[in-house]
Amino acid sequence: MLDKKPYGRRNFLQNAALFSAGLMTSLGTANLARASDESVDALVIGSGFGGAVAALRLGQAGIKTLLIERGRRWPITPQQNTFATFRQPDGRAAWLSPVTFFGDRIPIYTGVLETKIENGIAVLCGAGVGGGSLVYNGYTYQPPRELFYRVFPKDIDYDQMDRVYYPRVRSVLKPGVVPQDILASSYYLSSRLFLKQGADAGLPSRLLDLAVDWDVIRQEIQGTKVPSAIIGEHWYGINSGAKNSLDRNYLAQAEQTGNVEILPLHLATTISEVPGHGYRVSCNQINEYGEIVTSKTITCRYLFLAAGSMGTSALLVKAKATGTLPRLNNYIGLEWGNNGDALAGRSGLPKPTNPGQGGPGTSVIEYFDNPLGPIAIQLAPTWNAPDGFLRTVSFAIPSVKGKFNYDYTTGSVKLNWPDSGNGTGDPKVLQLTKFAFRLLDRKNAISSFQPQTDVALGSHSYQKNPVKSGAIFTLTAHPLGGAVLGKACDFYGRVSGYQRLYVVDSALIPGSTGCTNPSFTIAALAERCLERILAEDIK
The missing domain is CATH 3.50.50.60 (FAD/NAD(P)-binding domain)
Structure with a gap:
């Protein structure tokens, strides 16, 4: 049986880099x-x-x-098992890598x-x-x-x-936007909470069009299709065929x-x-x-x-x-x-939030008159997030640019991104993102709960007490x-x-x-x- 013990982030980076460096050599031996x-x-x-x-x-x-x-x-199979899942990752989850993005060990495959x-x-x-x-x-x-x-x-x-x-x-x-009957289901509680929090902060909040078949998602809810989107499965593909x-x-x-x-x-x-x-x-x-x-x-x-x-x-x-x-x-x-990608986790919210359900997404908070720069914040259902938590992804306009260079010694091309050196990426985007989430946190505070946001460009850690400066490494999709x-x-x-x-x-x-x-x-x-x-x- 394949050993799927999760790697740490450092192990993932080391293994991915080593495999990438050796890939062309190994392919050349076929x-x-x-x-x-x-x-x-x-x-x-x-x-x-x-x-x-x-x-x-x-x-x-x-x-x-x-x-x-x-x-x-x-192709989507009649058995609805085309793709790997977050819960059971295998080689289909990653492109010619011994580990998934999240650090699970997997067989090497064209995922x-x-x-x-x-x-x-x-x-x-x-x-x-x-x-x-x-x-x-x-x-x-x-x-x-x-x-x-x-x-x-x-x-x-x-x-x-x-x-x-x-x-x-x-x-x-x-x-199309999520139909109201689907939005009203328990699976999409996080979407309703997200929209309410944006409105309570005085920010424009609305549903967005998604390229999904909402009838298939309705069948997921009814139990006639394999649960996929509704339980936060999306990055590796959606087995129900909703996408x-x-x-x-x-x-x-x-x-x-x-x-x-x-x-x-x-x-x-x-x-x-x-x-x-x-x-x-x-x-x-x-x-x-x-x-x-x-x-x-x-x-x-x-x-x-x-x-x-x-x-x-x-x-x-x-x-x-x-x-x-x-x-x-x-x-x-x-x-x-x-x-201008940024990932953030909001914790300390009244339970339940159902943060891992209701995918692949539904809605946006638009803070375009943010004094530090415009930002759009989207709900990002995350399958293993704890209750009382919501994960978001946001988009700004980056203030720095990267460039590609050719390495004559290896015959490869590498992207160079001007990271600030401490893993926080674009300092302007980080600043305006934190400003936006401080407003959300402040306006949604109630007597028993104080929401806190951990802005982490690329961090996938879920901490009970968020580290507000804690970006691990920059990431973009x-x-x-x-x-x-x-x-x-x-x-x-x-x-x-x-x-x-x-x-x-x-x-x-x-x-x-x-x-x-x-x-x-x-x-x-x-x-x-x-x-x-x-x-x-x-x-």
């Missing part, structure tokens, strides 16, 4: 099949929000398109969630057909105009985004055009120009245990990079450093941010930037210095989506890019 080559009109690397949009719109335009994805497919240990920050990335949509909470959150323009230049017309591209994404994802992940909408529709082929378990390694034709992508086809089965090269006329901020940036930074794409400009690898609009690319994702080379994912975004979850804006920008590219570039 028995290789003979390298193969193929040629396609359009190649998309990655199947997250940008890649899924690109695949669908290219397919609908009649363009023969190949999409490669490093992870495997994750859904990668933890990348970078310089100054840890980054969570989805892996699988559907990308980050497999592991996100489903929030479909549009930034208001003012905050949109705190991040993006005026060259991107918010009115057009609001009128055309956000609704276009909404029509495919079909998000409307991209493999069930954009990508499924793309394949239905007959023009799009998806190749799972294909990991892109290098990109280079083929003069007079387009681009060549080298990739490794791997098995479910990370061993290389075949090395391939794929040539294409049109190349769409959608491997996420971390993957797309790494490919471009490597190509610039090694000379395979020498005309890339000096903005490649810059303008990276963590979306929303990496943004590295090939930013208007700098590394034009305002439609065309990479500067090259024709028919495009970035259509979170790498386009300069570090923040204006105090919101990024997925909705990533997809809307991709829709905007593809509409222009198809109209002007593809003949």
Whole structure:
């Protein structure tokens, strides 16, 4: 039987770093099949929000398109056991790692969630057909105009985004707010308490759209579907099938055009120009245990990079450093941010709070007139949180930016984040987050209970007496930037210095989506890019 004794945080970091460093060496020892080559009109690397949009719109335009994805497919099974769970983690919980993010020892497997240990920050990335949509909470959150323009230049017309591209994404994802009968159930007590606490503090509090099937969640409550979302299972996938992940909408529709082929378990390694034709992508086809089965090269006329901020940036930074794409400009690898992510735990609340139930989420408190800076605070149901506790995740606009660098000694790309040195990350975001939670705590104090908030950027500890300064290490699940609009690319994702080379994912975004979850804006920008590219570039 697999030993699942939890590691400590330090053990996790050490093991993850060691495994990451040795991964390519171990993969290189697998028995290789003979390298193969193929040629396609359009190649998309990655199947997250940008890649899924690109695949669908290219397919609908009649363009023969190949999409490669490093992870495997994750179809919902009749037995409702597709994914690992927080309560019973196994290899499906992590991407080629001997431990989960939470430190549980597991077999090495091509699971859904990668933890990348970078310089100054840890980054969570989805892996699988559907990308980050497999592991996100489903929030479909549009930034208001003012905050949109705190991040993006005026060259991107918010009115057009609001009128055309956000609704276009909404029509495919079909998000909605939690129905009142579900909200009234005991499983969603934490949501009702959260909304009341925001209102009692005088802050705008409301339900948000989520890309979930609320009828399936209703079936979870009724006992006809396996309990998943209602008991706080979300990061590793939702076994009931409640999550409307991209493999069930954009990508499924793309394949239905007959023009799009998806190749799972294909990991892109290098990109280079083929003069007079387009681009060549080298990739490794791997098995479910990370061993290389075949090395391939794929040539294409049109190349769409959608491997996420971390993957797309790494490919471009490597190509610039090694000379395979020498005309890339000096903005490649810059303008990276963590979306102002902050995790906080609120304790000392009157019981019960049911803090581990009612997922994957429902609501937001918007403190946009915070004198220290705007912030949005969302409830984050956490399966093992103690009663009297609520976990939240919040988004601000980061005041610092990171950058990617190429290491010539290892042949790898590393993100460098300007951590303050004591594990608290962005000092401005930490300060404004604490200010917001002090207001919540003060306004919700009653005679017998004094709520206290432990703001911890990346901390997952639950302490009876919160340590207000106690951040363990910085963490983000929303990496943004590295090939930013208007700098590394034009305002439609065309990479500067090259024709028919495009970035259509979170790498386009300069570090923040204006105090919101990024997925909705990533997809809307991709829709905007593809509409222009198809109209002007593809003949």
